[in-house]
Amino acid sequence: MPVEEFVAGWISGALGLVLGHPLDTVKVRLQTQTTYRGIIDCVVKTYRQESLLGFFKGMSFPIASIAMVNSVLFGVYSHTLLALTATSHQERRAQPPSFTHVFIAGCTGGFMQVYCLAPFDLIKVRLQNQTEPRARPPGSPPPRYRGPVHCAVSIFQEEGPRGLFRGAWALTLRDTPTLGIYFVTYEWLCRQSTQDGQNPSSATVLVAGGSAGIASWAVATPLDVIKSRLQMAGRKPGAYRGVLDCVVSSARQEGLGVFFRGLTINSARAFPVNAVTFLSYEYLLRSWG
Numbered sequence: 001m002p003v004e005e006f007v008a009g010w011i012s013g014a015l016g017l018v019l020g021h022p023l024d025t026v027k028v029r030l031q032t033q034t035t036y037r038g039i040i041d042c043v044v045k046t047y048r049q050e051s052l053l054g055f056f057k058g059m060s061f062p063i064a065s066i067a068m069v070n071s072v073l074f075g076v077y078s079h080t081l082l083a084l085t086a087t088s089h090q091e092r093r094a095q096p097p098s099f100t101h102v103f104i105a106g107c108t109g110g111f112m113q114v115y116c117l118a119p120f121d122l123i124k125v126r127l128q129n130q131t132e133p134r135a136r137p138p139g140s141p142p143p144r145y146r147g148p149v150h151c152a153v154s155i156f157q158e159e160g161p162r163g164l165f166r167g168a169w170a171l172t173l174r175d176t177p178t179l180g181i182y183f184v185t186y187e188w189l190c191r192q193s194t195q196d197g198q199n200p201s202s203a204t205v206l207v208a209g210g211s212a213g214i215a216s217w218a219v220a221t222p223l224d225v226i227k228s229r230l231q232m233a234g235r236k237p238g239a240y241r242g243v244l245d246c247v248v249s250s251a252r253q254e255g256l257g258v259f260f261r262g263l264t265i266n267s268a269r270a271f272p273v274n275a276v277t278f279l280s281y282e283y284l285l286r287s288w289g
């Protein structure tokens with residue numbers, strides 16, 4: 001069993017995650033709060049009220065869980081390709097799989113990682129939305145959650161175990177097709193600028209990985225908005241009844257533009273995060289060779 005692919009998926013994901021977390025915080029706030037006029041306003045207010053640390057809220061759980069999430073994503077992707085084409089990662093440069101196989105393997109990886117990702121993503125989104133500064137002026141109310149563990153325990157106590165999977169269905173709809181698009185874009189761009197049988201150069205991997213991130217996030221953004229709103233709403237009175245209800249009421253109240261909230265920042269974040277993720281993934285696999 002190619003254990004290296006799981007490990008490479010973990011390390012590469014963690015590197016990308018740290019790099020992209022500040023932009024992710026801005027994106028989540030823009031998607032779920034109506035207090036900001038735009039990206040700059042959100043960045044300035046976050047910095048003024050919470051200092052640089054505000055951009056890194058909610059990062060510890062994703063770092064701890066990225067090992068599992070990314071190793072499931074890249075590992076399942078690679079194993080599905082192995083099952084479909086009977087070729088290992090090393091053999092795939094000489095015998096490239098069809099794009100249909102790459103798409104199916106990407107969708108399978110995307111689908112399987114959702115149930116590892118869902119509770120950690122929920123906690124991340126709830127913590128990212130706490131705008132209280134760390135050093136609070138005396139007498140000001142404390143933030144709802146004291147940290148990731150307190151957040152997980154509170155959700156479990158208030159909403160039961162299912163509460164930890166709030167937004168998981170929207171996450172499944174977001175990640176299953178878009179991870180197919182992610183891997184197809186990456187493979188296609190690598191093949192365009194690489195001679196048959198050769199490994200892609202580092203520059204190619206960076207550009208193909210970054211572009212795969214942008215393409216997949218551009219398609220994923222509408223469901224990303226819905227997912228984040230469902231996660232924030234929890235079981236509040238008047239909360240959405242499900243994915244469709246959230247789609248309809250968000251569109252009715254805020255217009256169709258609501259589905260593209262966070263698109264610019266998602267794309268700006270997606271390029272460096274996924275360029276680094278794919279570069280380190282390819283590099284690690286080649287060095288273990």
Ligand SMILES: CN(C)C(=N)NCCC[C@H](N)C(=O)O
Pocket residue numbers: 013016017174175178179182212213216217220270273274
């Ligand atoms: C469109 N989607 C959901 C993705 N392309 N997901 C895979 C990339 C995950 C990477 N850690 C990131 O956050 O960009």
